[in-house]
Amino acid sequence: xxxxxxxxxxxxxxxxxxxxxxxxxxxxxxxxxxxxxxxxxxxxxxxxxxxxxxxxxxxxxxxxxxxxxxxxxxxxxxxxxxxxxxxxxxxxxxxxxxxxxxxxxxxxxxxxxxxxxxxxxxxxxxxxx
Numbered sequence: 273x274x275x276x277x278x279x280x281x282x283x284x285x286x287x288x289x290x291x292x293x294x295x296x297x298x299x300x301x302x303x304x305x306x307x308x309x310x311x312x313x314x315x316x317x318x319x320x321x322x323x324x325x326x327x328x329x330x331x332x333x334x335x336x337x338x339x340x341x342x343x344x345x346x347x348x349x350x351x352x353x354x355x356x357x358x359x360x361x362x363x364x365x366x367x368x369x370x371x372x373x374x375x376x377x378x379x380x381x382x383x384x385x386x387x388x389x390x391x392x393x394x395x396x397x398x399x400x401x
Contacts, residue, residue, distance in 0.1 A: 274289050276368070280349075283347045284326065284328065284350070286322060286326075286363070287323045295365070295374065297311050297313050298313075298381060299380065306364075310386045313365040315365040317360065317361055318359060340355055340356055352367055376395065379391050379396070379397055379398070380397075381400075383399060
């Protein structure tokens with residue numbers, strides 16, 4: 273399966289092949305700020321699954337903890353990718369609008385979820401120490 277993540281203005285695109293190694297919704301404050309929403313939806317792909325990149329991405333270093341680098345479209349500002357796990361790249365999962373990802377199956381920081389958000393009870397819960 274080939275998927276293409278695109279920013280809002282479509283000046284940047286990143287093509288990946290295969291399925292994500294991790295597909296999760298996160299309720300931490302960093303993800304909420306990154307998206308301007310109640311949570312962030314993240315998908316991680318192995319670095320070797322990234323087949324092409326087009327457009328100009330600029331970097332923003334999150335001072336943390338944990339420290340991370342996020343890349344966003346230089347034109348429209350859409351956050352597209354970030355580092356986070358060795359050998360893998362995190363993607364803003366909503367950027368795969370035309371080639372959607374499967375339903376997430378993990379929720380991180382469930383204890384920080386906005387009380388009006390309802391998520392499936394079958395999803396695995398992850399809360400780092």
